[in-house]
Amino acid sequence: MAQSTVLMSQQDEATPTVRHARWQDYFQLLKPRVMSLVVFTALTGLLAARTPIHPLLGAVAVLCVAIGAGASGALNMWYDADIDAKMRRTRGRPVPAGLVKGEEAATLGVVLSLLSVMLMGMAINWLAAGLLAFTIVFYAVVYTMWLKRWTAQNIVIGGLAGALPPAIGWAAATGHAPLNAWLMVLIIFLWTPPHFWALSLYISTDYAKAGVPMLPVVKGAKETRKQVLLYSLVLIPVCIAPVFTGLGGWLYLAVSGLGGLVFLILAWRVFASNAGDAADPRAADRDLYEVKDEASAADAKDSRKALAGGARNARNLFAFSILYLFALFAALLAEAVLGLKVLELPL
């Protein structure tokens, strides 16, 4: 391992502060926060299958998914270092910060990818290993190297990589992946666009600076707000669908129904607001935000207030979307662990 160092402060050039790469910096390459959500959804898939599996093998399956997710994160951080360096949210990551060399991140990613897929195949089964390999390649190659810099639909299609872990968990437990496993995948797949677009509405200047064609950058804030609402309208019925397919029970129905209602209200508020307009040159009343003379100062103040409200709406939806997905999978997990009866309501 190379001794990567970084100049943390150059204010006092005589005694610059040098920080040396620690093991924690390499761990950060694995995107631990993303990994935790992936682990949670994979574990839910594994237990929602309601098929007995040796606890140690179940733990190994989840560990493999975690390592595979971490590997994709490291490959993403290697390839996207140039983009990450331009964005406030990501410029502190180990590679753009100069703590870890890009080649080291890439090597870590490749080694962990091979390790996780081989271990999954040999210890669990090759269907789960194949799905894990597909997920890693889809995220690191299809999304990171291709979609992200090419199309505004990057997170829609790329979202498949983040959606697959429940199917991997289910396949690990049973050796196959039936409709209900793919329904869990579909929930995360449809959840991703409103979740990410809500975030991109209030950090689109960062994406524009980095040249990433996120929807607000390419099509504008208004179109993004419309898409957020449309995807939310499709998402919520799909989230409730498991009670018709024998996957979710009464607890799941309550969580998906009530949470879905709140989700739709928040999505509507984003749609009706001017979230993202501050950074969008297409916004019709954008000139109102700039004070040209004293007479327009009051208008500008009102507009800024509305703008702050819009950004707050986008933040609220972003935060609630995480809570909603967590609650949905927690409900499925609780029902599986407690052995609660699933519903198969007639349509």
Place this chain on the structure above:
Amino acid sequence: MTRRKDLDPAEKARSGRNIALGLGLAAFVVLVFVVTVVKLGGNVGPHF
């Protein structure tokens, strides 16, 4: 032998990385061993 607290920051950071790598590899070896025992467990028993 130099004690860890006597090392300069660069050496301390490298030592930390090496320990983490060593622990990771040891954990992997243990994991493969335990998984092998669990996978073979059901089939080995009847032969004795």
